[in-house]
Amino acid sequence: MDDLTLSETGLAPQRAGRILLIACGALAHEILALKAANGWTHIDLQCLPANLHLWPDRIPPAVEAAVDEARGRYETVFVVYADCGTGGLLQEKCRELGVEMVAGPHCYSFFEGNAVFAEHADSEFDAFYLTDFLVRQFDAFVWRPMGLDRHPQLRDMYFGNYRKLVYQAQRDDPALDLKARDCAARLGLEYERRFTGYGDLAVTLAEVAR
């Protein structure tokens, strides 16, 4: 399962288990790690392409199609997305579909823990966050979509008001740390690595798995 596939295609469900998680492709590795660590064999995982984040308005209809497709095949369907820039529309859609979703504004928040993230929101609103997935896919999700490969002069229009890049590490990986540091340098930002582990994602999925 490579990141390019998770970014552009997603991951098909195995059609096994009584609980289906419909997740963002950017969370696939983390969810599979939690599944393996906890022996959640009754949980199936379907990932939608992570690049939907480039067009947040496409997330609710994509989730709706996946939930419709899964109906009748599972006892429970759970959506592993936060609000993700949908302005509450994903929450509304999930309510309409009768399914639950992860709480929080985005994955940067739930990886750190929504409560902790909210606590420092006032002092850290000038931070740009990357997760393990986004560090690996920095060029595909940040650099190229923003046109910085073609127009590097735009960098400060995008990032001039940011102060630092915070790499929220889900796993200890020195190679990712180095890459994240390089991402910060490319954006002209200070660098901070912050180990978060899986944060609220682990707690939430443990509840769903019961």
Add this chain to the structure above:
Amino acid sequence: MADDEIILSELSDDELVLQMHDDLYDGLKEEIEEGVNILIERGWTPYDVLTKALVAGMTIVGADFRDGILFVPEVLLAANAMKAGMQILKPLLVETGAPRMGKMVIGTVKGDIHDIGKNLVAMMMEGAGFEVVDLGINNAVEKYLEALEKEQPDILGMSALLTTTMPYMKVVIDTLKEKGMREDYVVLVGGAPLNEEFGKAIGADAYCRDAAVAVETAKQFVARKHNQLGA
């Protein structure tokens, strides 16, 4: 020099304006500066250069952005080119005068540092003849109030990019209501995660999905206000 290179100074006025629309679309800052200077030298009024060459060109950019033909990087390049042209025109507009549509105070809300959309709106509003007081980013309600009292604008514009910061717009609007100031201003809101329902729910006059809509909406509200005053 390539055979097909276009010499701007050799084009007729109409051809040059169309070429400037193309150059703006392609984000060619230096060509826009050159085009502006040529039109001014030919005796065009700064206002005509602004509206017919720059604003009209940027309107095409805005429409193609809305239709998914252009993307943010291209719009930013176009905006940079327009800004360069406007920098030449601004002092000339002050000297020669231009129709004033009204005044707007605009800023990104508290906790939010994103200003790309806000800057585009400010620029297009200026291009449409509005005087714009830009408060920048991360504005608390006190800063909005201070600016409103000092500047006495027709319009307050608020922008947010984050779902976590957009509720702050309601804090500002509610404070205006508490102070009995809400009806003194047209409140326009915008930003990627917002929508029309949100705008209504927080008590804004309108949600503007992009800079072009913001300009049109502002014009309508100001015209309505003038009509009411005239009635």
